[in-house]
Amino acid sequence: MEMKTLVSCVGFLLLFVWLSPSQALYFHIGETEKKCFIEEIPDETMVIGRYRTQLWDKQAGSFLPSTPGLGMHVEIKDPETKVILSRQYGSDGRFTFTSHTPGEHQICLHSNSTKMALFAGGKLRVHLDIQVGEHTNNYPEIAAKDKLTELQLRVRQLLDQVEQIQKEQNYQRYREERFRMTSESTNQRVLWWSIAQTVILIITGIWQMKHLKSFFEAKKLV
């Protein structure tokens, strides 16, 4: 009896995973339009992005459930604008990366599929889901792998959350230092600039008077 429920559960699970559409936010993107999203994250943070694309079918007047051959190019840049991931995925994709420097990471998606040209007025619907940090953890999986009781799993979740908060606060300290350095630099620059301005003014004034005096003396007007 137990084995039967087990098998039917697994069967249902697989069926659901493959057949039902995932519920996520979606937006529309043009043919060669590039859509970029910014994720400001501390270092050593994992980011998992999942997307699903649907093509607008003009004849049917609706979006096709899935179109094979449609591809999306995913490009991820780190805070120093260095490309850390640049890959072509299919119409459904899952990309993941871990940040090594804290800061603003840019995730860009664009479709460079030639198939869209076949459907005039090609509009692409993109379902997107980006999970950051402790949201990437799959708790039932962790519970199964480490054989945790319910209470242990809850505590593990709390530990992950606290770790994420700590990382964010560390990042906050780094950002505040940058802000302070920028302000100090502005302060210095304003100081030097005002001194330099005054000096330049005085020097040019003296030069002007000297030059004109010698000019008038030469002209025998003084």
Added chain:
Amino acid sequence: MAGSSSSWLLPLFVQVVMMKVGLSSASELTFELPDNAKQCFYEDITIGTKCTLEFQVVTGGHYDVDCRLEDPEGTVLYKEMKKQYDSFTFSAARNGTYKFCFSNEFSTFTHKTVYFDFQVGDDPPLFPNENRVTALTQMESACVSIHEALKSVMDYQTHFRLREAQGRSRAEDLNSRVAFWSVGEALILLVVSVSQVLLLRSFFSDRKTTTTRMGS
């Protein structure tokens, strides 16, 4: 063996089913909105779900954006012009696709970076307690309340980070402007003083010819 593995399999199955049926989701994105542009996002929501839309403008101009939330029939549930930050909670009255749009059409040349957080439904429970008839133990309910408190801490941290990013980008702008301005002004000063002298010299050169003519 079958007993221990099925004890976690059933909750896992229920969790996956619940996730797929879309009873809850949370989307948090930061994107750039160019000038005169409008960006819309859509989500399918089932009736009776409590949803929250929160947005904040991170960089750009006067840090304001137009926001509009519509239900599947097209009725406007929320509409605000030139808002910097807001949070809107509503309960879905209908099944269907809800649409929310951010518009920067009033701006002529400033790009805006907008952050939004769209929460649909509550978070999926960690362990759906199918076999439980009793309430959570004290330890478990303490864990749940700590979890909620930490979630709100992370939410505040996010908003603080965005405000700090705003301040920092303004400071960096100021820094670069001061650098350019000081160099530019020094150059202008030199150019103006030299040209003043040259112009003055040119006045006296003309008068010299007239005086010599009058003298003779």
